[in-house]
Amino acid sequence: MNQTPIYPYPAAYAxxxxxLEQNRESLKALADCKCAIDDAIRNNWDGMNFAKDSAKGVLKQFGPERVAFILAYTVHERNIDNRFSGHNASWAKTVPLYGMASDRESCTLESHPAKVDLFIDLVRRDLQELEQQKSASRRKPSVKHRKETVKMDKTPIYKESFEYAYNHGEEEQHRASNHANIACKKAIETAIASHYHDNRLDTQAAVQEVVKQFGYERMFYVLANTVQTQGTDGRVSQANKKWAQTIPIVFERGKRDTSYLITQTHPGLLDMFVSSARHEHLLRQPLKAADIKAEAAYILERFQAAQEPNSPNGTHYMVQVSPDFLARAGTKDTDRLMAMLPFQTLSLSGLEGRKGTFALISKDEDRFQKLILRRPSVRKKLQEQPAADTPKPPAKSKAKDQER
Structure with missing residues (x-):
């Protein structure tokens, strides 16, 4: 296989x-790949279609990245009159072209667009089969593989455009970040495919697989970049759409970078993945005063809504404490929760035969009391006042000074 890397920067930068040598070698390898694809199309066309394995030769010789680059570049250059199918035109937008200049004949296939379109279908099918084989091998890892520790990619997210990076000598940081984004995108697609069995997605396992490789920040960045493009897709929840808008995404010359859009995953499954990822991340965050107050208000509301004692023996009112609250709460948080609830007989306890922890109060308690909210400490208020507000000691009178 030709191992020459695709040079991702303009000739001026090289x-x-x-x-310049790396740039020339990259362009030569692309030109060779282009010629090989044209030959494969010409030699394998039977007048109606291609043989099943027509694309395997060029994929083996030049690798998936370079073949995809040539095909996507051709679609980009020759799709003026929509000669390519919509699904292949959309696919081409997801392939990074690294700002390659237009009208480069050495990268544009000469074959008829209709044949190229069918050939792209072949390539994409072969790539999908290859990915499925990799996924299958991941599902049955060897004992040795299980013991290996996954090393997290800690490449910082570069939050500026390539133009900015170029002007400030930070092209390498931009490139490294973009490569990590693409790798994260592929990891998300792979994790979802690997953990989807029998019409069920193990979202927690899929999320943790990606988090271990890239962490929450990059995973959220890549997810938000995709969800922001799904504004009209009813398969994606409004909550996730609103969340995605809170994450600023870098655009390149006013356009979204499509190289790390998640395109190989069903939007419904991706929505489940996003929801689970957000939930898992939330459980790792410490509780704030507002969170404790909200839980106390919820419990009080449920106590007041009960029509009659609802404990198993009918002697108490009970409300289940939110599992998410308990997952995040420490001892002090639980103490603050109980201090806010105005009940003398309040206790937190598990119940036999039922999952979870419950707040219980006697059936004789007055349930229609208000929350007990702590007032700010006077001492704390005084400590927070600026020094200028501190009263100065009274000056000694002139008369007393004279007496001395």
Missing amino acids: RENGE
Whole structure:
């Protein structure tokens, strides 16, 4: 296989940084790949269609990345009159072209667009089969593989455009971040595919698989970039759409970077993944005063809504404490929760035969009391006042000074 990496920067950058040789080698490899694809199309066309394995030769010789680059570049350059199918045109937008200049004949296939379109279908099918084989191997890891520790990619997210990076000498940081984004995107697609069995997605396992590789920040960045494009898709929840808008995404020359859009996953499954990821992340966050107050208000409301004692023996009112609250709460948080609830007989307890922890009060308690909210400490208020507000000691009178 031709191992020459695709040079991702303009010729001007290569010239300024002494990398013209790498640039030339990359362009030559792309040109060779383009010719090989044209040959494969010409030699395997039977007048109606292609043989099943027509694309395997070029994929083996040049690798998936370079073949996809040539095909996507051709679609980008020659789809003026919509000669390519919609699904292949959409796919081409997800392939990074690294700002390659237009009208580069050495990267544009000469074959008829209709044949190229069918050939793209073949390539995408072969790539999908390859990915499925990889997923299957991941589902049955060897004992040795299980013992390996996954090393997290800690590449910082570069939150500026390539133009900014170029002007500030930070192209390498931009490139590294973009490569990590693409890798994270692929990891998300793979994790969802690997943990989807019998019409059920193990969202927790899928999320943790990606988090271990890239952490929450990059995973959320990649997820938000995709969800922001699904504004009209009814398969994605409004809650996740609103969440995605809270994460600022870097655009390149006013356009979204599509190289790390998640395109190989069903939107419904992706929505489940996003919801689970947000929930898992929330459980890792410490409780705030507002969270404790909200839980106390919820419990009080449920106590007051009960028509009659609802404990198993009918002697108490009971409300289940939110599992998410308990997952995040420490001892002090639980103490603060109980201090807010105005009941003398209040207790937190588990119940035999039932999952969870329950708040219980005697049936004789007055349930229609208000929450007990702590007032700010006077001492704390005084400590928070600026020094200028501190009263100065009274000056000694002139008369007393004279007496001395």
